[in-house]
Amino acid sequence: MRRRTEAQTPSNEFGKADKKDLDQRPQSQAETKGWVSYSSFFINIGKCLLLIIIIPPFLNYASLQREGQMLLPKDGQIVDVGLGQKMHLLCKGQGIPVVILDGPTGMSSDIWVHVQESVATLTKVCTYDRMGLGFSKRLMENETTGTEKVWGMSTTGRMVDDLHRLLQAAGIAKPFILVGSELGALNARFYSHIHDVQVSDLVLIDPIPEDIFEEEQWNEHWHGKLLPSLQANQFSAATGLSRMLIILGVIEPIIKGENVSEEVIQRQKYLLSNPAHQSSAVDEHYFVNESAAQVRDITKFKPLSSRTPVSVITGDFFDEQIPEPLNQMVAKLQKKFLDESYPSANHIHIKGADWRMIYKKPSAISQHLRRLVNQRQVKQQSE
Incomplete structure (x- = not known):
């Protein structure tokens, strides 16, 4: 009897073990199913993230290709300026003297839309996109012509060389009235000192003082x-995020209102989404210090002709969005360099304005330019 009982004991133990395995099997299967479901969830999340990363840039690129052709101004022209480069030039109106407008750092020619329309009723007014901005495509690095090796890419010396070749190729009548705002003022000064016989009048709007970058606060x-905020804009455009933010209304064009055409508004959206334009805007800001140094050197080497009248237009602020101490610093340095470089300049003050006066208070600029045009036209008729 004892033997039978002993023989049965292992059998009972195995039975208990089998029962235990059966109890654990559903639990392990449930864990496996749970793991599989978690894995599938993360895989699906990964796929979604991959689509978010890939699709917006692809759609943005495709849209840019289509918009680049559609939004090119009807009156504009792409001019072959030599050295394998082509630049966008937009001229309106007829007559002489021609007025040439050069915009602030990183801005396309649309910044002048109000001023150009107003002055074009009197004479021919031309705006242009600097290389890399707007519709003036910059050469790829491996297609370099060597020009930037002389002056440096996105510096005033290079921009002035580009502008000179553009005006030559387009056959613009000389002498012309040259107008520059901020960085455009550096370009206009450089151009006028080198090609003084081509410039009848020099107009500087909120010019950047040459030694501003010697101040630590400004740097x-x-x-x-x-600069970091502009680099963020460049990244946003490259990833297609800017286009999505524009669609959602988070980002809006700076030039807007009842008097702004839908074409101009759409063109601004196109440029906000265009990484090539944003990249060139970053480069222009990055090299402004070098541009100022180039202008300082050229003015010492070749002073401006006494026959070239100079007008300077400034507001209450250089930029109302920066701290007051910085605005006071710029005003002080502006006065210093104007007294030293252009002591006889006609200084015009626009109350309540900063560099945005180009599109926020364009009538003040237009009135002065129309007055200069009238004076030149009367003088030409008398001669």
Whole structure:
């Protein structure tokens, strides 16, 4: 009897073990199913993220290709300026003297839309996109012509060389009235000092003082705050995020209102989404210090002709969105360099304005330019 009982004991133990395995099997199967479902969830999340990363840039690129042709201004022309380069030039109106407008750092020619329309009723007015901005495509690095090796890419010396070749190729009548705002003012000064016989009048709007970047506070603002924000815009455009934010209404064009055409508004959206334009805007800001140094050197080497009248237009602020101490610093340095470089300049003050007066208070600029045009036309008739 004992033997039978002993023989049965292992059998009972195995039975208990089998029962235990059966109890654990559903639990392990449930764990496996749970793991599979978690894995599928993360895989699906990964696929969605991959689509989010890939699709917006692809759609943005496709849209840019289509819009680049559609939004080119009807009156504009793409001019072959030699050295394998082509630039966008937009001229309106007829007559002489011709007025040439050069915009602020990183801005396309649309910034002048109000001023150009107003002055074009009197004479021919031309705006252009600097290389890399707007519709003036910059050469790829491996297609370099060597010009930037002389002056440096996106510096005033290079821009002035580009502008000179553009005006020559387009057959613009000389002498012309040259107008520059901010960085455009550096370009206009450089151009006028080198090609003085081609410029009848020089107009500077909120010019950048040559030695502004010697001030630590300004360097911190320009390179520590402004430049990183522009680099973020460049990244946003490259990833297609800017286009999505524009569609959602988070990003809006700076030039808007009842008097702004839908074409101009759509063109601004196109440029906000265009990584090539944004990249060139970053480069222009990055090299402004070098541009200012080039202008300082050229003015010492070749002073401006006494036959070239100079007008300077400034507002209450250089930029109302920066701290007051920085605006006061710019105003002080502006006065210093104007007294030293252009002591006889006609200084016009626009109350309540900053560099945005080009599109926010364009009538003040237009009135002065129309007055200059009238004076030149009367003088030409008398001669």
